[in-house]
Amino acid sequence: MRESLEKRSFLITLAFVSIAFVWVLIPFWGAIFWACVVAVIFYPVYQKLLSKLGDKPNRAALATLFIALIIVIIPSLAIAYTFIQEGVAFYQQLDSGNINAGKLFNDVQTAFPIVNTVLERFGIDASVVRQNISATAISGSKFLAEEAFTVGQNTFAFLLSLALMIYLTFFLLRDGHRLTNLLIQALPLGDEREHKLFSKFVEVARATVKGNLVVAFVQGALGGIIFQLLGIPGALLWGVIMAFLSLIPAVGASLVWLPVSVYLYATGSWIEATILVAYGAIIIGLADNVLRPILVGRDTKLPDYLVLFSTLGGLSIFGITGFVLGPLIAALFLVFWNIFIVEFNSDD
Template sequence: MSTLPDPDAEFERRASTLLLDVLIRAALVLALAMLCYQVFSPFLSLMTWAVILAVTLYPLHQSVAARLGGRQGWAATLLVLLGIVVVIVPTAALMSSLGDSVQRLIHDVQNNTLKVPPPRASVAQWPLVGERVLAFWTKAHADLPALVQSMQPKIGNLASAALGFVAGIGGGLLKFLASLAIAGIMMAFGDGGARAIRAIFERVQGKSGADLVDLSTATIRAVAKGVLGVAFLQAIIVGICLLIAGIPWAGVLAVIVLVLGIAQVPALIATLPAIAYLWVSGNYGTGAAILYTVLLVVSGMADNVLKPLMLGRGVDAPMPVILLGALGGMAAAGILGMFVGATLLALGYQLFTGWVATSPEAPQVHTGRTE
């Protein structure tokens, strides 16, 4: 008498075999993805910033290409060369000034040639910290070498960190140059790249993939031009004016202006101390001091002109999101990560709020548009 196979056992065997096949395939795909990420990770911030630049500059690239008879490659090359002249050269000058200032300070501290002016008596009236600041300042004025010796090895570690920061800015500048060149290649083949990105989004998201592409593109351009671009250009303008006026630590003040610009804080906060230095240092005549004061005031208010030129509307992301992205990106990937982090975090915020808004039962979400 023949025994019929158990249907439940046969089903369980086939299901376990199928599940094992799926798990093995998933493990192989995961292993391949991890290996690819490990190979690509050193270039992640560089390539991400190249994509952001390409997306941001593509409308300008198309306009230039139309005037050159549709020559996409020539238009991309022209934009890359223009970016080197307008952005890289002034930034390199400011970073050189920053490096010289840091090295000069370290040299003066090590050789006991740094002089600290005496404090004013009004310092003691500062709330909470006035007496401590006055005591520290008085000791630095009276016997700076002893103060430096008492603060070792903290000053040594601080000097190493400062030099590392300057070196990191130099490395970020080289990465920016490489990203600009890669962005030029992407723009030269922009039509094919745009179709590929749209196809990927539609494959992942379905019919709403095209809307997601449009939202991502609009967010990247808004943040890159309306926040980062304005802050970067204003930092360069202020830095050049500081160099022309001969203000010490021009590179440091330019970096401060950059951070203030990303936080949407007026750059006059950084230029007002420079203006005060013009009048109290005694190194400038009245005419020169007036001229440089006007120059620094105008450069500190340049964002009021740059914002309408570079962006006609606000950025649909709260400013704390952009600032946290910039600071976190800088901590993770240096000066270039500042720009990448701000853009990516704003993009993630927009995609998340857009996903929440697609729910029919979701309440109206306020995006926190900043002007």
Template structure:
């Protein structure tokens, strides 16, 4: 048996080796994170898009008999075309509207109709709104001079927001291209995900966690983004048919509100008020108001049907994860939050259900007795 001093030196040396190795591993991990951090959002979005589109990839591959890479390229190209066409039309419409408004303002031909007398009788905001509207219809130039100092700061803020939206759109395009690469190697990627999850949580729970993460991402894509897109179409069609000014921009606002889990009524109710104020209460405006109001609340019916579908956790867990992730991490947190909460929920109930059996209790008692 070794002397105590020798044993202590060996133990101290072993502890020092462990600490040095742990420090080197930590330095390596931090260095890798710093190198990878500029591409983190890009890769997360690419992973989300790849997981979302992969069932479509497999379906097209089975029907068309093409290779994985060819099918992935086809999906990316079609998605880019579907994105570019409406964005180009929207940008052109916005540019024409701005140029037309500037030309009308310079020529002094910008004519704002007088408000309906019933506007003044609206509670709380009726009289101030009527006075503001009346002044704009009578003397718009003086009103713009009063508002110009406030509009300047608002305009700069809007330009900053638009620049951020443009950068986000470019990031989304790049992520879509990388997602095509992920889909081309989807089988290897799924196998790697299962191996990583099994290495972390064991061979029994690893495949379950990998499948749960995949299903949660797809459920959020269908139940949040999909519902917001459907709601945008329902409301946008009504806006276009009714001839609402800036119908495309308002419909885009409905889409953004749906993604941010905010009620579309924030847009639909002011539009309904605008229609009644300008066109009065007719059969057409009443039908428009009812339809638009119902369409603005359609997410309350669609969410229970689509959100959490195919996920082995309750729908409120996915919804809370989406809302919490959105608040803490922005749009990307909309997907990461539900995944983390769903995995935590599953592991928690695995731990709760893993109760010690009577045989385990007897073995523990025998161990204590000996």
């Protein structure tokens, strides 16, 4: 009786201490999560360097971290900085009247009278739509400007999170295998199940991040190049926006180049519009349709529709981190149910 009471008391205390520990780490969960992701992606590089350096884990981890900084972290920071700067410049043009979003809608109305017919059929006032478009454009660009100001004010907090992420990544690379074994020993789920869950986490995180980042970079670069060649203002800004939107499977970059092509048709730039439509549907679309299944879907073993919904849901709940967390949660959901079906519902 006393032994049972002691065990229950210990388990309750263990749960309380664990919850308290997680609560303490909540302010740094973003840095911790991305440190885990970077470590998972570059762990094969660490293993190769470790074998070449003659079993020197500190040097191998440091070299791997340097490679991660050059390939992923620094370029990502540069893109984010450029995006904010271009967004601020776009807001300034809207605020000064150099760009009039309402006039853009008027041009589309004039070129495509069917727009007025459709709006009238649904009882929608065109002037209200025009005002909403102008207000949305201004508020969106203003949001970017405010975010840039916020980032400037919170530079110390951002740099602290970045430093913690880099610091933790080093130790996860060096001690990741040992930490994983400790977790497998500690968790009461069964070693075989835990190995399967950890393997799925590594597989999905690696495939999702690598795949989505490659697709985002390719689509953003392709979009920015064609916008620049066609003389469309803010080519760099729109290229970065297309890169971010490409995180959404199936639609992605078309949310930018398709409306722009419609506007080009409306303003009489038929050649440029046709080139943009063909380029967007064939070149940019091909990058998504070919690269994403190869880099993401095939490795994660997730259906395309599940990748789409889990990515959208993850982005809406967790922000930019959700493009990894969404598919990861979906993959773990499938693994858990697969284990349940196989082990608990199989016929004896």
